Amino acid sequence: MSRLFRITAVAALGVSVATPPMAPPAFAQTQAQTRPASSGKALDGEPTPAACAPFGFRLPQTQREVARSFATPIVVTGSRVQANAAPSAPPPAPPGVPTNTERYPDATPNPVKRTADQPVSTFSIDVDTAAYANVRRFIDEGRRPPKDAVRVEELINAFDYGYDRPTSQARPFSVTTAITASPWAAGDGTPQADRGGRQIVHIGLQGYELPEAERRPLNLTFLVDVSGSMNSPDKLDLAKKAMNLAIDRLRPQDSLAVTYYAEGAGTTLAPTPGDQKLKMRCAVASLYASGGTAGATGMTNAYDQAQANFARDKVNRILMFTDGDFNVGVTDDKRLEDYVADKRQTGIYLSVYGFGRGNYQDARMQAIAQAGNGVAAYVDSLREARHLFGPAFDKGAFPIADDVKIQVEFNPARVAEWRLIGYETRLLNEEDFANDRIDAGEVGSGASVTALYEITPVGGATQVPERRYPDNRIGIGGGDPNGEIGFIQIRYKQPGQSRSELIQQPLTNAATGPVGAQPPEATRWALAVAAFGQKLRDDPWMAADYGWDQIVEQAQGARGDDPYGDRAEFVQLVRAAKDLPPSRTP
Structure with missing residues (x-):
């Protein structure tokens, strides 16, 4: 088993950015049906500060407390993470409209x-x-x-x-x-019959839908971009809601690990059985955005976590939540693509879910997802998140x-x-x-x-x-x-x-x-x-x-x-x- 990353300053990581008001999520609405685990800790429910404390997660309740936590040093141990990788406070938003740095793959329409x-x-x-x-x-x-x-x-x-x-x-x-x-x-308005007779050939492939009994256990790893560029309601806040929707669908035989990256990388939740949903939700709620974006380091850590719980009779998959804007360490698309392609041979899939606007790096995320034998999706709203992690979840999992x-x-x-x-x-x-x-x-x-x-x-x-x-x-x-x-x-x-x-x-x-x-x-x-x-x-x-x-x-x-x-x-x-x-x- 690969070494796990240990967080020695839990308070610095156990913070969350305040989110705009929204309807209570499904897990909150069913809290009355929560049954206790044998340890006395709840298996599911709303990740409030009180509910998350028994798991070691402390969730500050105000933006001021989030700001104070940036001053607390973080020491992360692990062979691939620098010991001095401490987050910095997110810079103030620039005035006016931010510079648009979105990138898309060149796609000239196919010729005749x-x-x-x-x-x-x-x-x-x-x-x-x-x-x-x-x-x-x-x-x-x-x-x-x-x-x-x-x-x-x-x-x-x-x-x-x-x-x-x-x-x-x-x-x-x-x-x-x-x-x-x-x-x-x-045809310049001429009838279709006189338009040269061109025709459309429609080819549709329908994939087999696995019955419940044929769906292998899931070994999932969330890889979450928590860099400063994700500090936005349409980025990390929306990504957290998407992750909770995915947690809703986990079965007892499934497992989940939660990893993150900013200027460094770490793990907030080691592989955990699928019935311990409240613990998973607390790990997600503890994430906050600040600092640079060492995406390659985060990918290495996520693959380590996926490998730690790897089994041939499972579906081993990393779900990456990001705007794709890497700016620390390895940032070359080809090197990232080659790394993911090599890891594909181990049997671990990588899917990418994109968020945000202004710096959305679609070209990079397409390359990574294709190399990782995974899907690439873009989450523009809570409705799209409910679709991707609701009816369409099985198609991606x-x-x-x-x-x-x-x-x-x-x-x-x-x-x-x-x-x-x-x-x-x-x-x-x-x-x-x-x-x-x-x-x-x-x-x-x-x-x-x-x-x-x-x-x-x-x-x-x-x-x-x-x-x-x-x-x-x-x-x-x-x-x-x-x-x-x-x-x-x-x-x-x-x-x-x-x-x-x-x-x-x-x-x-x-x-x-x-x-x-x-x-x-x-x-x-x-x-x-x-x-x-x-x-x-x-x-x-x-x-x-x-x-x-x-x-x-x-x-x-x-x-x-x-x-x-x-x-x-x-x-x-x-x-x-x-x-x-x-x-x-x-």
């Missing part, structure tokens, strides 16, 4: 490919939804999101499409396909497949050209598909993945101009003009395994006649979301006359059953986006 030149598309799946919540945050603030912040696949995958569910972990994915006319193909890749081969006799909508940061080489050493995305219990292609059938008006020399032109070379549109392959690994397995399915529709005038509701909704994302990015493949009103109309016609109001909220986002002013600053 000639099938005769490049018939195969290969990419890693992406079940992340961070971009949707982040785009919503920008629009709610009355600002147009940066183009690179709009990852269209993450907007699409933020919704449930009701795909048919697989019945066995042995084949953990079902595949649903549909082909329909492209609603936004260029219990893996059903690792290194999931999709490959689509188009028939050149049926498809003249194609483009993949989104997944710009997840593209793979064709030869990567069968190489089990190439990393790809993880899929959790009950999660789904949606991919859309826009294709031009042979004979339609192509977007790539005709070439001069006959041997280079579209339509030369093989393929059955009455055969399949294409061929879909999914490669995946069972969790913890090193050899991949394969699912194959042809992509078919009638070779003659128009495509269905009324595609399934799932396809129509996916088209609305894809149009929204492409419009926000000002993609060049969208017709100038396909505007916000058309997107609203498309969405309104596909809302269907909407028990949580997610689709209604989307429609309002589209309407709000229509009135956004152009960006005034880069």
